[in-house]
Amino acid sequence: MGNKSLLLVSVTGFILGLVFTLQSRPTLMEFGAVSWMPSMISISIVREIGPVIIALICAGRIGSSIGAELGSMKVTEQIDAMEVSGTNPFKFLVVTRILAATCMLPILVIIGDFVALIGSAIIENAKGDVSFLLYFNQVFEALKFTDLLPATIKTFFFGFAIGLVGCFKGYNSKKGTAGVGKASNSAVVFTSMLLFVLDFIAVFITDIFYN
């Protein structure tokens, strides 16, 4: 599930960077603050927009595929078959998937953030004559460890949530092919909501720690 997610995340990240920068330019120009662009974009993407958008995309892609996969294994009795052949299907199917999602999401978010910044740099380069070097210099100046750490920690929880909900919905899906569709659908819906709740909690905790 990794390769396709990587492509998806890169494309969305890139467009996000482009669009976000294009949209912000006029406003910043009005205040004569275009030079703040790299720091503003990098902080908002790294802290908030990157993790949330990419987690949502992965909920759509990874969460639904886990839900559908386990759901169809459930309704076609493959999970029962595993159990009678002496394998704990929970360990074999669920634990591995949750672990994979938990480890993958932070990596995808870091890549997505980076690609988004490249997108933004391209716009700045074209419209504002800011060289890549200068852009990324400013980015790294603006970003502090206190931005990166909580943002990365929360992505582990996002990944865990995506894996957990996908597995739970799939594993408990009802009989029949309709059950599989429902499992995968409600995995996405529920995960998306859960992601926002988790994000709120993460921001809340971070706020307590740093202010």
Add this chain to the structure above:
Amino acid sequence: MKKKAVIELSHLYKSFGTTDVLKDFNLNLFEGENLVLMGKSGSGKSVMIKCLVGLMEVDKGSIKILGKDISKLKQNELDELRTNIGFLFQGSALYDSMTVRENLEFPLRRHSHNTEKKTEALVKEALESVGLPETIDLMPAELSGGMQRRIALARALILKPKIIIYDEPTTGLDPITAKEIILLMMNIQEKYATSSLIITHDVDCARVISNRMILLLDGKDYAGGNFNELASSKDPKIKAFFK
């Protein structure tokens, strides 16, 4: 001479919410016999065998397999006991993300610490015995329904179980393929001297393969006997099965 019972089910009860599926169901499977269980669709046959192998819990009643009460076993003891049972699921239940070879290796991996050579040999042997050695590297989706059923049978056989449970082995297959599966089952029975519990609606299948039959009706083991006894019964409820 009384034969040893390998499966003893007594007074099983099972309900889902308000629907009672099993109400005082009894069954014994003796060593070396082919016992056919017939019952209408939705009468609880699959539920019964799921209880039997511990995939579902019964509400009441006792289940003994090879003399062991399964409700008293720890998980690892239950897994150990399950190595003695081959299970052919109603819809074949092949792992669709794995090749035929991996499907067959799956029960081996978990249970016995075979060398790679031994595993390979066992996989080949099981595939030979269902007549599909050339499918070894295919995915289940590339096989027809009948072939899938045969591969599932090979997978159920691979641990050389003492007991095999077949959940509707011929349903959904054309009569010729169904006959092939029945012949396979009989060969296997002869070759490995297994005891089999066969669940079916298929009267022809029951006639050919059964030594003894049980009819499941209203959650009970309504009637038992050999095929001819039951087929010539005057009871209209029993007659309905043989139309």
